[in-house]
Amino acid sequence: MKPRIRASIAATAAALALVAAGCSSPSPGGTDAKAVTVYAAASMKTTFTALGKSFESSHPGVTVTFNFAGSQTLAEQITQGAPADAFASANDANMKTVTDAGLASGDAKLYATNQLTIAVPPDNPAKIGAFADLAKPGIKLVVCAPAVPCGAATVKVEQATGVTLKPVSEEQAVTDVLSKVQAREADAGLVYKTDVKSAGDTVKGIDFPESAKAINNNSIVALTKGPQAALGQQFVDLVLSAEGQKVLADAGFGKPAA
Amino acid sequence: MSTTEANPAPASRTGGRADYSGLPRWLYVPAAAGALFVLLPLVAMVLRMDWTRFGELITSESSVAALELSLRTSVSATLACLVLGVPLALALARRHFPGRDLVRSIVLLPLVLPPVVGGIALLYTFGRRGLLGGTLDVLGIPVAFTTTAVVIAQTFVALPFLVVSLEGTLRTVGQRYELVAATLGARPSTVLRRVTLPLLLPGLASATVLSFARALGEFGATVTFAGSLQGVTRTLPLEIYLQRVDDPDAAIALSLVLVGVAVVVMLVTNRISQRALTWA
Numbered sequence: 011m012k013p014r015i016r017a018s019i020a021a022t023a024a025a026l027a028l029v030a031a032g033c034s035s036p037s038p039g040g041t042d043a044k045a046v047t048v049y050a051a052a053s054m055k056t057t058f059t060a061l062g063k064s065f066e067s068s069h070p071g072v073t074v075t076f077n078f079a080g081s082q083t084l085a086e087q088i089t090q091g092a093p094a095d096a097f098a099s100a101n102d103a104n105m106k107t108v109t110d111a112g113l114a115s116g117d118a119k120l121y122a123t124n125q126l127t128i129a130v131p132p133d134n135p136a137k138i139g140a141f142a143d144l145a146k147p148g149i150k151l152v153v154c155a156p157a158v159p160c161g162a163a164t165v166k167v168e169q170a171t172g173v174t175l176k177p178v179s180e181e182q183a184v185t186d187v188l189s190k191v192q193a194r195e196a197d198a199g200l201v202y203k204t205d206v207k208s209a210g211d212t213v214k215g216i217d218f219p220e221s222a223k224a225i226n227n228n229s230i231v232a233l234t235k236g237p238q239a240a241l242g243q244q245f246v247d248l249v250l251s252a253e254g255q256k257v258l259a260d261a262g263f264g265k266p267a268a
Numbered sequence: 269m270s271t272t273e274a275n276p277a278p279a280s281r282t283g284g285r286a287d288y289s290g291l292p293r294w295l296y297v298p299a300a301a302g303a304l305f306v307l308l309p310l311v312a313m314v315l316r317m318d319w320t321r322f323g324e325l326i327t328s329e330s331s332v333a334a335l336e337l338s339l340r341t342s343v344s345a346t347l348a349c350l351v352l353g354v355p356l357a358l359a360l361a362r363r364h365f366p367g368r369d370l371v372r373s374i375v376l377l378p379l380v381l382p383p384v385v386g387g388i389a390l391l392y393t394f395g396r397r398g399l400l401g402g403t404l405d406v407l408g409i410p411v412a413f414t415t416t417a418v419v420i421a422q423t424f425v426a427l428p429f430l431v432v433s434l435e436g437t438l439r440t441v442g443q444r445y446e447l448v449a450a451t452l453g454a455r456p457s458t459v460l461r462r463v464t465l466p467l468l469l470p471g472l473a474s475a476t477v478l479s480f481a482r483a484l485g486e487f488g489a490t491v492t493f494a495g496s497l498q499g500v501t502r503t504l505p506l507e508i509y510l511q512r513v514d515d516p517d518a519a520i521a522l523s524l525v526l527v528g529v530a531v532v533v534m535l536v537t538n539r540i541s542q543r544a545l546t547w548a
Binding site for chain 2: 080082083150152155157158177178179180181182186190193194195
């Protein structure tokens with residue numbers, strides 16, 4: 011028994027040492043290596059990861075680190091002093107939190123829009139064709155909770171159309187809605203157009219005109235307190251450039267009205 | 269899981285040498301740091317709370333619905349754990365059957381498994397397209413997005429707590445009295461009812477409280493498997509997670525309610541195991 015205890019202590023100590031090392035040591039690759047940290051809404055994961063690769067190849071020696079999470083969480087972390095160089099929010103309210111705190115360098119720039127669509131399993135078992143079909147009895151509909159941005163958009167569309175939805179579940183994140191449709195637990199879910207696009211063949215998207223009532227604004231800004239604020243601004247410029255806009259359009263994002 | 273059971277207070281056994289701990293003094297530094305590490309976040313939460321709003325926040329319609337649902341489902345899950353777990357613990361502790369260690373490992377798996385993994389596993393078992401889901405649907409027992417799904421998720425994660433703690437008690441109690449009863453001609457069912465279960469009672473009580481607490485705190489499996497709808501599937505931990513986005517103060521208030529419940533649970537289990545020690 012004793013050697014086993016000793017081994018487990020050694021393992022714990024080793025694990026702690028690893029954690030400590032991960033916290034303190036700078037990124038490998040010498041002293042001139044720089045890391046730019048971008049806090050971005052979870053919906054940007056695919057596009058920003060691609061843009062990050064492009065940024066790294068045009069800026070040798072620079073690594074781009076992302077923190078993808080809900081805009082609310084990110085805004086909270088930034089105002090609490092998290093070392094971020096740029097912030098991309100999926101809605102206006104959370105961007106306002108950061109700019110109002112005086113942490114942004116200049117005004118936030120609108121760079122992409124997103125809107126809701128209906129996600130159904132590929133064979134569309136409940137035969138959904140339009141937004142009003144979602145209110146039919148017996149349909150297992152999953153939406154976002156009103157407290158999160160995609161749920162707020164859902165409420166807006168409901169109000170604009172006068173259709174009252176009776177969802178079986180109100181999820182905390184749009185990815186949770188998508189996964190319930192993918193697992194075929196739900197007959198339909200309200201998600202963003204980009205989610206359907208990135209889900210490939212696993213779900214089918216049914217666009218509806220009423221989704222124009224709730225356009226989601228994605229804005230980005232460089233942050234003044236970040237350790238690499240200048241690089242943060244350069245990343246923002248990349249997102250706003252023709253290259254960045256093409257990557258976003260390919261993923262299903264809309265172009266903001268100029 | 270309660271370690272107090274296995275650790276009879278040494279002071280009472282060794283009498284006069286109660287003051288000598290045999291521990292080097294430097295050890296108290298990391299020990300105190302460890303205690304602070306657990307205590308500090310709780311204190312931070314208490315300090316962050318806007319106490320003038322506490323009453324209003326925990327009595328809001330959604331909070332009350334979540335609290336009520338949590339209590340209802342956790343009690344059901346605890347009952348399910350008792351019905352399934354007590355026989356299981358007895359079989360594992362008393363019967364040497366082939367593959368027993370394997371069965372024990374499998375039963376205890378949810379203890380070490382991330383709850384979200386449990387949720388995925390349950391989804392593919394009881395979900396609409398799951399292994400049993402179709403059959404249950406035909407039988408008129410829909411599981412997906414119902415309160416039943418919450419109870420299933422809670423039972424799944426709480427059952428091993430009951431089994432592991434009960435099995436420990438069974439081994440400590442031993443088989444002496446059962447053997448005596450059997451030699452005096454008692455049938456197995458009589459031995460179980462008149463000897464084993466009464467001896468087990470203190471351990472059973474603390475095991476029950478622990479599995480209730482685990483069911484009450486269940487989040488990962490529920491959110492993955494059951495969904496989230498007020499009054500139907502949105503239990504207290506799910507409500508806290510959602511409120512964190514909408515109204516952080518409400519999330520803190522509800523968290524403190526759960527902290528309070530956890531403290532009561534610990535006090536109760538400690539009391540029970542101490543009483544069990546004085547009996548033994």
